[in-house]
Amino acid sequence: MGTATKNLSPVSKLGLGVVGILQVAFASLAFWDLAHRDTRDVVGSKSVWVPVILVNWIGPASYFLFGIRR
Template identity: 45%
Template structure:
């Protein structure tokens, strides 16, 4: 059963906050990168990648791995 925020210890709260910050940083970086690239530099639809990036850690990491085309 999931614990409520009030039931977490100080260290557990710190870990949750740190992981949340990492997740938001990854997503913000991926969205910023996506916004600055042309359609030709993206594998697939920019709209689809924008939605995928919103999925936890998996989305931004997937975008950085498979969403961007390699420079020639």
């Protein structure tokens, strides 16, 4: 483990692990939705959304808020 995580309590490490898992799940859900959604229902190009979704929290949230035609 790195020096930064050595100084954390076990509860803090668990919390960071849970947040990390949630972030990966959120991005995975966005990728799954993008792959299964019709191109006409996506604002812009699907290939543009792939790197955007990779930006932690902001990317998947942006996709769900602004990338889907309503």
